[in-house]
Amino acid sequence: MERFLLQEQTEPFITFVLGGPGSGKGTQCAKIVETFGFKHLSAGDLLRREIASKSEYGSMILNTIREGKIVPSQVTVKLIQKEMESSDNKKFLIDGFPRSEENRMAFEKIVGTEPNVVLFFECPEAEMVKRVLDRNEGRVDDNIDTIKKRLKVFEELNLPVINYYSEKGKVFKINAVGTVDEIFEQVLPIFAACEAIKQVA
Numbered sequence: 001m002e003r004f005l006l007q008e009q010t011e012p013f014i015t016f017v018l019g020g021p022g023s024g025k026g027t028q029c030a031k032i033v034e035t036f037g038f039k040h041l042s043a044g045d046l047l048r049r050e051i052a053s054k055s056e057y058g059s060m061i062l063n064t065i066r067e068g069k070i071v072p073s074q075v076t077v078k079l080i081q082k083e084m085e086s087s088d089n090k091k092f093l094i095d096g097f098p099r100s101e102e103n104r105m106a107f108e109k110i111v112g113t114e115p116n117v118v119l120f121f122e123c124p125e126a127e128m129v130k131r132v133l134d135r136n137e138g139r140v141d142d143n144i145d146t147i148k149k150r151l152k153v154f155e156e157l158n159l160p161v162i163n164y165y166s167e168k169g170k171v172f173k174i175n176a177v178g179t180v181d182e183i184f185e186q187v188l189p190i191f192a193a194c195e196a197i198k199q200v201a
């Protein structure tokens with residue numbers, strides 16, 4: 001018992017990974033996981049998993065994704081929270097979240113914490129459109145009509161979140177044009193220089 005009482009409590013280390021559709025968030029997350037051992041939680045993947053498992057929210061989520069809109073925050077935050085609570089790894093890369101101020105406030109209220117770091121992959125629209133159309137993974141939202149809607153939602157709802165965290169000095173802006181390795185070279189020093197992540201299990 002005493003052994004547990006004496007153990008140091010460490011807070012999770014949370015990184016939000018933001019950027020427009022096709023800006024390369026998921027690709028860079030895979031490299032961050034490989035190098036720094038984070039647990040990767042993609043909000044989009046968690047929502048697609050709900051659709052595949054035919055959960056009570058499955059059809060609502062599918063319709064929302066088809067329209068390029070944002071799923072109600074309560075649903076997405078609960079999925080993220082469940083994954084965080086069941087993970088032994090407390091270094092989280094939360095990819096594609098928060099997508100709106102409503103998402104951000106729901107996370108802060110339900111999970112009760114803020115991110116340590118926010119990565120923002122900045123990419124020109126034409127490049128994002130090209131990457132999404134070339135992705136070829138059979139996603140219901142990788143078509144030109146839905147991409148236009150997703151880009152609009154990104155500008156109107158996601159940029160305010162980036163501005164909010166910029167004002168708090170938490171945002172690292174990354175030029176997302178170039179090869180995957182060139183982009184990762186900008187990401188690497190952010191975590192390599194971060195002492196806090198070395199304290200977290």
Ligand SMILES: Nc1ncnc2c1ncn2[C@@H]1O[C@H](COP(=O)(O)OP(=O)(O)OP(=O)(O)O)[C@@H](O)[C@H]1O
Pocket residue numbers: 019020021022023024025026027028044096131132134135176177178179180183
């Ligand atoms: N630097 C790059 N140059 C060219 N293509 C890239 C680059 N990075 C990723 N891609 C490709 O672009 C597509 C989109 O990348 P990725 O899925 O990582 O983006 P994303 O930001 O996670 O997208 P979404 O938000 O739509 O899920 C993929 O097919 C990926 O292989």
Ligand SMILES: Nc1ccn([C@@H]2O[C@H](COP(=O)(O)O)[C@@H](O)[C@H]2O)c(=O)n1
Pocket residue numbers: 021043044045047064065066068069070071072076095096097098099103141150
């Ligand atoms: N916080 C979020 C994240 C995603 N969505 C919905 O999923 C779609 C795909 O997301 P990707 O990150 O995989 O591109 C997205 O367009 C939204 O419809 C969401 O609602 N909330």
